[in-house]
Amino acid sequence: MNTGPSLNIIYICLGALGTSLGTLGAAQAAQPLSNPFQIISDQRARRIRKVESIVLYPHKSEYRVAQVEPLSIAEITQVTLEPTEGGVNIVLTVAKGDTLQVTPSDDGATFIADIENALLNLPTGQTFEADNPSPGIRSVSVMPVDVNRVRVTVIGDQTELSHQIQPDSQTLVFSINTQTLAEAEEPPETPPADTPAAEGEEDDLEIVVTATRTEELLADVPRAVTIITREQIEQEALLRNDLTSTLGKFVPGFGPPTANGRTRVQDLRGRPAQILIDGIPQTGNASFDTELSAIDPSVIERIEVVRGPSAVFGDGATGGVINILTRAPVEEGVQGQLGLTLRPDFEHLSENGFGFKVDASLSGKQGKFDFLVGAAFDLDGAIFDGEGDRIPPDGLTTDNNTFNLFTKAGVDITEDQRLQLSYNFFQNDFASDFISDPIVLGIPGEQDAEALRVGPFTFDDSPSQAIHNVNLTYRHQDLLGAELRTQAYFRKTDLTQIPGDIRNLFPMGTPPFLPVISQTNLDSLEVGGRFQLDTPITDRFKILWGADLSYEENEQFFNSLDPVDFDLNRRARIIGTATQSPFYTVRSIGAFSQLTWDVVDQLSLTGGIRYENIRLSVDDYAASPFANFGIAPPAQIQGGVITTDDVVFNAGAVFKATEEVSIYANFAQGFSIPGVGVTLGLARFGNSVVDSLNLEPQKVNNYELGVKANFDTVQLSLAGFLSTSSLGSSLVVDNVGLTSIVRAPQRNYGIEFTADWQPSDTWKLGTVFTWNEGESDPDDDGVFTALSSLDVQPIHATVYVENETLPGWRNRIQALFVGGRDRAFNDAIDQFRVEGYTVFDVFSTVNLGPGKLQLAIQNVFDTQYVPVSSQERLGIQELRRLPGQGRTYSIRYSFEF
Numbered sequence: 001m002n003t004g005p006s007l008n009i010i011y012i013c014l015g016a017l018g019t020s021l022g023t024l025g026a027a028q029a030a031q032p033l034s035n036p037f038q039i040i041s042d043q044r045a046r047r048i049r050k051v052e053s054i055v056l057y058p059h060k061s062e063y064r065v066a067q068v069e070p071l072s073i074a075e076i077t078q079v080t081l082e083p084t085e086g087g088v089n090i091v092l093t094v095a096k097g098d099t100l101q102v103t104p105s106d107d108g109a110t111f112i113a114d115i116e117n118a119l120l121n122l123p124t125g126q127t128f129e130a131d132n133p134s135p136g137i138r139s140v141s142v143m144p145v146d147v148n149r150v151r152v153t154v155i156g157d158q159t160e161l162s163h164q165i166q167p168d169s170q171t172l173v174f175s176i177n178t179q180t181l182a183e184a185e186e187p188p189e190t191p192p193a194d195t196p197a198a199e200g201e202e203d204d205l206e207i208v209v210t211a212t213r214t215e216e217l218l219a220d221v222p223r224a225v226t227i228i229t230r231e232q233i234e235q236e237a238l239l240r241n242d243l244t245s246t247l248g249k250f251v252p253g254f255g256p257p258t259a260n261g262r263t264r265v266q267d268l269r270g271r272p273a274q275i276l277i278d279g280i281p282q283t284g285n286a287s288f289d290t291e292l293s294a295i296d297p298s299v300i301e302r303i304e305v306v307r308g309p310s311a312v313f314g315d316g317a318t319g320g321v322i323n324i325l326t327r328a329p330v331e332e333g334v335q336g337q338l339g340l341t342l343r344p345d346f347e348h349l350s351e352n353g354f355g356f357k358v359d360a361s362l363s364g365k366q367g368k369f370d371f372l373v374g375a376a377f378d379l380d381g382a383i384f385d386g387e388g389d390r391i392p393p394d395g396l397t398t399d400n401n402t403f404n405l406f407t408k409a410g411v412d413i414t415e416d417q418r419l420q421l422s423y424n425f426f427q428n429d430f431a432s433d434f435i436s437d438p439i440v441l442g443i444p445g446e447q448d449a450e451a452l453r454v455g456p457f458t459f460d461d462s463p464s465q466a467i468h469n470v471n472l473t474y475r476h477q478d479l480l481g482a483e484l485r486t487q488a489y490f491r492k493t494d495l496t497q498i499p500g501d502i503r504n505l506f507p508m509g510t511p512p513f514l515p516v517i518s519q520t521n522l523d524s525l526e527v528g529g530r531f532q533l534d535t536p537i538t539d540r541f542k543i544l545w546g547a548d549l550s551y552e553e554n555e556q557f558f559n560s561l562d563p564v565d566f567d568l569n570r571r572a573r574i575i576g577t578a579t580q581s582p583f584y585t586v587r588s589i590g591a592f593s594q595l596t597w598d599v600v601d602q603l604s605l606t607g608g609i610r611y612e613n614i615r616l617s618v619d620d621y622a623a624s625p626f627a628n629f630g631i632a633p634p635a636q637i638q639g640g641v642i643t644t645d646d647v648v649f650n651a652g653a654v655f656k657a658t659e660e661v662s663i664y665a666n667f668a669q670g671f672s673i674p675g676v677g678v679t680l681g682l683a684r685f686g687n688s689v690v691d692s693l694n695l696e697p698q699k700v701n702n703y704e705l706g707v708k709a710n711f712d713t714v715q716l717s718l719a720g721f722l723s724t725s726s727l728g729s730s731l732v733v734d735n736v737g738l739t740s741i742v743r744a745p746q747r748n749y750g751i752e753f754t755a756d757w758q759p760s761d762t763w764k765l766g767t768v769f770t771w772n773e774g775e776s777d778p779d780d781d782g783v784f785t786a787l788s789s790l791d792v793q794p795i796h797a798t799v800y801v802e803n804e805t806l807p808g809w810r811n812r813i814q815a816l817f818v819g820g821r822d823r824a825f826n827d828a829i830d831q832f833r834v835e836g837y838t839v840f841d842v843f844s845t846v847n848l849g850p851g852k853l854q855l856a857i858q859n860v861f862d863t864q865y866v867p868v869s870s871q872e873r874l875g876i877q878e879l880r881r882l883p884g885q886g887r888t889y890s891i892r893y894s895f896e897f
Contacts, residue, residue, distance in 0.1 A: 851895025
């Protein structure tokens with residue numbers, strides 16, 4: 001760094017200061033401060049002097065000396081670092097009776113102090129160095145630079161540094177702050193409602209909102225919580241523009257990435273998770289596992305994942321809660337962002353092996369009003385496996401294009417009140433000239449899906465997905481001393497899938513009641529609201545209480561297509577419809593109360609209770625044509641109304657063993673009804689809704705112990721869990737490929753571990769590790785057998801190494817290891833064994849011009865593999881047994897304006 005001009009200015013100022021020393025000493029214009037240390041600004045003064053008096057002027061670098069006389073050399077015997085809220089204190093211990101002469105200076109992100117009459121005599125050697133001692137500070141060093149001269153150097157991490165010097169008879173303390181002294185003296189402002197802190201912006205304090213429905217420090221939450229930052233989301237979006245890959249790599253307890261962007265086999269701890277966008281449920285009671293393809297990553301600020309059931313949220317979250325938190329408007333002015341991503345497959349460019357994405361946003365604040373508008377368009381070309389074969393489309397990840405429009409506008413009614421409205425529209429069009437080749441259904445043994453060109457097609461109902469989310473929130477931060485939050489939301493999902501052809505399954509002729517070429521459809525709607533009041537009783541005791549209400553409508557059906565028109569005219573003409581699952585409604589009401597008690601500074605306790613009431617209503621209907629294995633026509637099923645309720649509890653404790661280490665224990669219950677679509681659709685003759693065991697609710701008990709540690713250069717978390725239910729809900733696949741629900745006593749257990757280490761300011765490495773297992777007792781005879789690999793994922797881990805090769809240039813190597821699992825196969829539960837695989841990715845980011853350039857290579861070694869989500873696809877489902885993607889490249893440039 002070139003400091004020449006700055007030093008010249010300092011010399012001129014110090015010269016003027018030296019000229020005036022005599023006058024100041026004679027006049028003694030301010031009260032003298034008796035102190036054995038001398039602090040001056042004249043770098044040319046080299047004589048050793050003794051201070052009779054010092055006059056200190058706050059917020060200045062001038063320290064004026066009144067009287068001096070020769071002195072001896074001082075000896076520094078110890079250097080200690082004490083992290084503070086705004087920086088770090090550097091404490092120098094000096095042998096009694098010695099003196100120090102200090103010349104400080106700071107220049108932006110660098111602070112230097114020369115101690116002119118000192119020797120460094122430390123037990124650990126003649127130098128002291130420390131990296132990343134506190135947020136915003138990259139390094140601290142204390143070392144000799146000349147005869148009887150020691151230099152203290154502090155380098156900030158892209159931040160301005162300010163300093164104070166605090167001398168006494170035994171020590172000399174340099175207080176370094178990453179903000180100006182004026183700012184340090186001012187009390188921190190309370191963030192306004194729905195600012196980034198309220199909506200999930202990552203900050204130094206690691207505040208989370210999902211685990212307790214209020215802002216809490218992560219270290220104070222007695223739960224296993226994972227925070228995925230915006231940087232991680234942007235990085236993974238280079239490879240794939242959906243979130244199943246991001247969560248599958250960075251969330252312990254969550255299934256590994258899938259082949260097609262769907263959440264099937266991606267449970268949390270072996271049980272379903274509730275997926276939210278700013279608190280709006282995306283996981284309805286019926287779905288095609290597309291919940292994580294409902295928003296573009298470019299408008300996401302962070303993702304918070306609470307692992308294990310939640311008695312606070314309810315609403316079916318027996319496996320946990322995944323809350324996607326969107327970006328907040330800027331705090332002042334206007335700011336824009338623009339990005340372009342290219343995904344060329346250089347080996348298959350002539351086969352449409354090229355994709356791109358354009359995303360932009362504009363945010364501003366004027367007075368009490370603020371806004372944010374974000375838009376993204378992503379076109380995915382064809383993708384190919386490690387052997388160069390085209391992967392057939394299955395919606396979501398190949399041969400499709402998406403458009404996302406996100407808007408958010410708010411007004412600060414008063415300092416304590418805020419009203420905000422947001423709307424998110426996500427459109428995914430996946431009409432393609434290709435389908436999954438039905439020829440694989442007639443080949444014995446397990447076959448991977450193959451692509452067959454059949455288009456272009458004309459569709460009566462074009463394959464697509466459209467999702468609308470509307471969110472209205474109101475917050476009052478001081479309502480008679482309490483904080484009020486209310487929310488009203490609306491979600492609408494319309495989904496039509498690509499055609500499927502099953503004629504090869506029936507060589508002797510397809511039964512006339514089966515839709516041999518069909519499209520599956522989902523119509524889903526949900527409206528609801530949340531109300532909560534956070535009431536402090538004392539400084540250490542508070543109560544959170546409130547209520548939730550939701551109502552949803554769901555229906556899944558087949559479009560039956562004309563096979564003659566399909567073959568001859570390439571037209572997907574609808575000639576009829578059939579039931580996949582009938583139209584039904586689910587109404588849920590929940591009321592809760594949660595207590596938090598900070599017993600002492602080291603110990604906090606939480607506990608709560610929730611009452612849940614669920615009502616399922618189904619009219620009379622015709623079952624799915626596949627309900628009787630395609631042997632007999634669908635049955636007529638009598639509908640009905642089922643109402644169920646229960647009370648669930650949670651309790652937790654956090655003990656802070658040290659400032660860096662906390663130990664927690666937690667018990668939590670979850671209550672829900674299972675996804676009823678499969679059960680209703682596959683009902684057979686004689687079944688009725690009100691008598692179905694498969695529709696009975698389940699109650700889950702989760703026991704958890706964990707440790708969280710946050711040291712200067714190492715961050716660790718370890719959690720062990722056991723969840724049990726007397727009537728669980730799991731999935732199995734038969735040899736035909738049909739999925740059914742098993743209701744039986746169930747238990748899941750596992751270990752989750754994360755570690756991140758920064759051995760220096762340029763190196764980072766870490767891992768995310770998951771091992772879980774599970775059993776059920778289908779015969780209720782005390783003999784447990786393994787759960788299917790649809791519910792229990794194999795052992796897997798993500799490992800990364802990252803290096804800042806040059807300032808502003810960062811590189812990362814990342815590997816996903818997925819192990820095998822044959823326990824369910826050996827117990828005759830699964831028809832398949834899970835085979836393990838390993839995939840490597842590489843990322844590179846460099847600051848270039850006004851923005852940054854990012855490069856990524858997915859599956860660097862072009863490994864041929866079948867993801868876990870595809871390995872369970874057998875029989876009729878081999879059309880969806882999609883291989884993993886081979887080597888692909890991505891390049892992105894983005895900048896702010």
